[in-house]
Amino acid sequence: MNIEELAVGTSLDITGFLMPWLAALLSIIMALMIKDWATSFAKGLKFKMNRDFNPGDVVLLDGEEAVIITIGVTKTVFEKVNNRGIVWRYVPNERLAYLKLEKVVRSDVRKNGSEKKKETLLS
Numbered sequence: 001m002n003i004e005e006l007a008v009g010t011s012l013d014i015t016g017f018l019m020p021w022l023a024a025l026l027s028i029i030m031a032l033m034i035k036d037w038a039t040s041f042a043k044g045l046k047f048k049m050n051r052d053f054n055p056g057d058v059v060l061l062d063g064e065e066a067v068i069i070t071i072g073v074t075k076t077v078f079e080k081v082n083n084r085g086i087v088w089r090y091v092p093n094e095r096l097a098y099l100k101l102e103k104v105v106r107s108d109v110r111k112n113g114s115e116k117k118k119e120t121l122l123s
Contacts, residue, residue: 044074053101074092
């Protein structure tokens with residue numbers, strides 16, 4: 001047996017030993033990357049399918065009035081009017097469970113709330 005045959009045989013042995021471990025490591029890395037996206041997707045789908053909140057609804061978001069602009073698969077967009085102007089707040093859906101979110105159901109409060117703030121701001 002010469003050195004070339006020994007080198008080829010050894011490299012094949014090492015490759016045969018390492019390939020399953022590399023495949024397992026790659027699978028674990030991919031699973032960890034997909035986990036966060038899948039969690040966000042599932043929570044977004046759950047919030048989107050829940051008909052309690054719809055785009056255009058006026059809500060109280062952490063005590064401040066806001067309007068739901070869009071409910072996406074991974075994030076929800078709220079419009080708020082404050083001293084900086086009209087602000088869109090992008091909230092990842094996995095954080096919605098930790099926010100205090102209340103729906104405003106009286107139309108007279110809705111009409112006098114954000115519309116009045118917008119008029120004051122734009123004047």
